[in-house]
Amino acid sequence: xxxxxxxxxIVMLWALPALPAHAAGDPEGYLNTVAxxxxxAGVWVDPAVKGLTSAETARLDAAAKRAAAPIRIAxxxxxxxxxxxxxxxxxxxWDGEEIADQLYDRVGxxxxxxxxxxxxxxxAGRGFHAVQxxxxxxxxxxGDAVDQAxxxxxxxxxxxxxxxxxxxxxxxxxxxxxxxxxxxxxAGVFGLxxxxxxxxxxxxxxxxxxxxLNVVKPLLNEEIIALSQQVSALPTTSxxxxxxxxxxxxxxxxxARHRLDEAKGDADVEAVTTLLGSARYGLVCLDAVRAGEPxxxxxxxxxxxxxxxxxxxxxxxxxxxxxxRPVSVCAxxxxxxxxxxxxxxxxxxxxxxxxxYWEYAEDLAAYVDGYWSRGDGSQWWFPDSDFRRRxxxxxxxxxxxxxxxxxxxxxxxxxxxxxxxxxxxxxxxGSDDGGGWYGSSNRRGSWSSRTRSSGxxxxxxxxxxSGGSRGF
Numbered sequence: 001x002x003x004x005x006x007x008x009x010i011v012m013l014w015a016l017p018a019l020p021a022h023a024a025g026d027p028e029g030y031l032n033t034v035a036x037x038x039x040x041a042g043v044w045v046d047p048a049v050k051g052l053t054s055a056e057t058a059r060l061d062a063a064a065k066r067a068a069a070p071i072r073i074a075x076x077x078x079x080x081x082x083x084x085x086x087x088x089x090x091x092x093x094w095d096g097e098e099i100a101d102q103l104y105d106r107v108g109x110x111x112x113x114x115x116x117x118x119x120x121x122x123x124a125g126r127g128f129h130a131v132q133x134x135x136x137x138x139x140x141x142x143g144d145a146v147d148q149a150x151x152x153x154x155x156x157x158x159x160x161x162x163x164x165x166x167x168x169x170x171x172x173x174x175x176x177x178x179x180x181x182x183x184x185x186x187a188g189v190f191g192l193x194x195x196x197x198x199x200x201x202x203x204x205x206x207x208x209x210x211x212x213l214n215v216v217k218p219l220l221n222e223e224i225i226a227l228s229q230q231v232s233a234l235p236t237t238s239x240x241x242x243x244x245x246x247x248x249x250x251x252x253x254x255x256a257r258h259r260l261d262e263a264k265g266d267a268d269v270e271a272v273t274t275l276l277g278s279a280r281y282g283l284v285c286l287d288a289v290r291a292g293e294p295x296x297x298x299x300x301x302x303x304x305x306x307x308x309x310x311x312x313x314x315x316x317x318x319x320x321x322x323x324x325r326p327v328s329v330c331a332x333x334x335x336x337x338x339x340x341x342x343x344x345x346x347x348x349x350x351x352x353x354x355x356x357y358w359e360y361a362e363d364l365a366a367y368v369d370g371y372w373s374r375g376d377g378s379q380w381w382f383p384d385s386d387f388r389r390r391x392x393x394x395x396x397x398x399x400x401x402x403x404x405x406x407x408x409x410x411x412x413x414x415x416x417x418x419x420x421x422x423x424x425x426x427x428x429x430g431s432d433d434g435g436g437w438y439g440s441s442n443r444r445g446s447w448s449s450r451t452r453s454s455g456x457x458x459x460x461x462x463x464x465x466s467g468g469s470r471g472f
Contacts, residue, residue, distance in 0.1 A: 027081040027093035035106035038072040041065055043161065045075040049118045051157040060161050067169040069132075069140050070111035073161060074103060077118050078125030090125045092117070096469035100131045101461070110134040110462050112142055112168050116157060122471035128160065130168065131467035138171040139465040145170075146468030154472035172466065197403035205398050208362070209265035215363040216269050217260065219348065223276060223307055224257050230283070241289055249282040266366035273370025277301055280309040300380035302330040305346035306371040317343070319356075319384075327383045358382075361390030 037044040043061040045052050052060075052075060064071045081099070084091035094102055100113040107113070114130035128150055132142045145167035153159035231250050237243060256275035259268055285295045302308035303317075304327075311328035315337045318324045333343050347354040348364070357364055368387065372380045382388060399405055 025083075027083065030076075030080045031102050032106055034074045034076060035103060038074060038103070038107055041067070041070045041072055041111065043073045043075070046077055046080065046118075048077045048080070049075050051075070051118055051155075056158045060158065060165070063162065063165050067165055068171075069169040070109070071114070071165060071168055072103070072107065072111060073114045073116065073164075075116040075118060075157065075161075079119075081117075082125065090119070090123070092125050096127075097129050097131045097467045099129045100467070101133070104131065104133050105461070110137075112140060114142075114146075114164060114168070116161065118157075126155070127469065127471040128154075128164075129469045130164070132168075132465040133462040134465055135462045140168055141170045141172050142168050142466035143468035144172075144466075146470055150470040150472045194403040194407075197401075197406055201398070201401035201403070204401055206265065208394070208398075212266060212363045212366065213263060213269065215348070215350070215360065216367050217263065219367070220256075220260050220269070220272055220276075224253060224260065226307070227253050227276065227279060228257075231279075234286075239289075242286060245282055245286040245289065249279050249286065252276075252279040252282065269366040270370035270373070273306070273367050274373045274375065275370075277306065277310075277371045277373070278375070280307075284310055298374065300328045301371045302333055303327040303383060304329060304333050304343040307346065308332065308344075325383050328380075358384045358387045361387045362394045365391040365394060 034044065034046075042064050043057060045057045060073070064073060078090060078092065081093045082090050083093050092099070099115045099117065103115055104111075104113045110133055112130065112132045114128070117125055117127050117129070119126035128146055130142050130146050132140055145164045148167050149160040149164040152163055231246070231253055234246050237246075252275050256272045256279070259275065260272045263269060263272065280301075281298055288295050296310075299310045299312070302311050308330040310330070312331045313329060313334050314326045315329050315334060316324050317327045317337075329337070329343070336343060346357045348357045348360055350360065350363075357367070365387075368382055368391075369379065372382050374380060400409075
């Protein structure tokens, strides 16, 4: 009988699984032992785990060593890190990614660390946890690898680890790297659209300016002819200053004539009227020199008719259906105002009806801009507010046709739409209770407490690049 009992005891002891170097009451020491087996990249399986054969472990270890990323994987029993004294309740020393982080702390080398915890079920502590720690170098799809391994293959340990090793060494490239070919195509399409839009905007503006030129060119031809005759009638003089002023006025009128002959748009019209305004100011300076008076400062043209030359004073004037306003006028118009006579207004004929020039806000916008230019980039104040408003609307229309303006409007519309959608989504989701991943039995993401181990390892954790934790 004694021999039979002794033999039975030997058989029972032989059938017991091999115990780790440290008991379950010392999780810290146990992980120190595990870390000692993973000084180099590879896979280490605790002898107490029966889910992998030695041949399967060897194949997985070779695959981890060949991986582009330094991958260290430990397969351990949940009992080795269970701190609970209750046989029906499991309380692992660390949760989620922290188990892998504790292994990293002890090895102290940057890379990918994974711990497959073996147990009969998720409630018993079974799970797969991994993290990548590195301050430099690429980021790998570690978190995605954990999800793929569990989703595709759990609870087959060999298949799980094969899928993890395969995915965990794939570089998580920024989205624009894979999107580069599509971005090139999109850039080409955008460039084509931008060019077409720009060309269309220029064509539309050229058509507008061409119609403006049809209205204003006859007026300027008339003014240049009249001003040329006025300059030609100037008496000859031997005074050097007077001769220079006369020559400058004549040259300015000739420049205006040549510019008008080559005019193609509003910029040319503005340049012509600026030159004509300078010529008329030159005539005023010439009159002052002849009279022995100081040369006057430049002033805005006579509001009623820019052909009258620079203004000398102001009068109060009320247009039809308008409000009283001060306007700058020449000396002759001032005398007519004092005499109670109507002002001599520059009239422009259009569609068989003559109207004051300021009622042609679009056609004569460049005409007025040139006459009211100071010559230094600034302008005198034009008193008709309706003229200014309509001119600004025309320029705003031109700007709105540009590709950049269209793109900004499109981007703004998209941004507003996304903002409204986000607001509505936030409002609807804010009323939900108890939803989200944390209510799921399959735990995703990092639940790590980030508590440092009191046992060996690195003194500082490198940056977390990626990680994941799943029970199954």
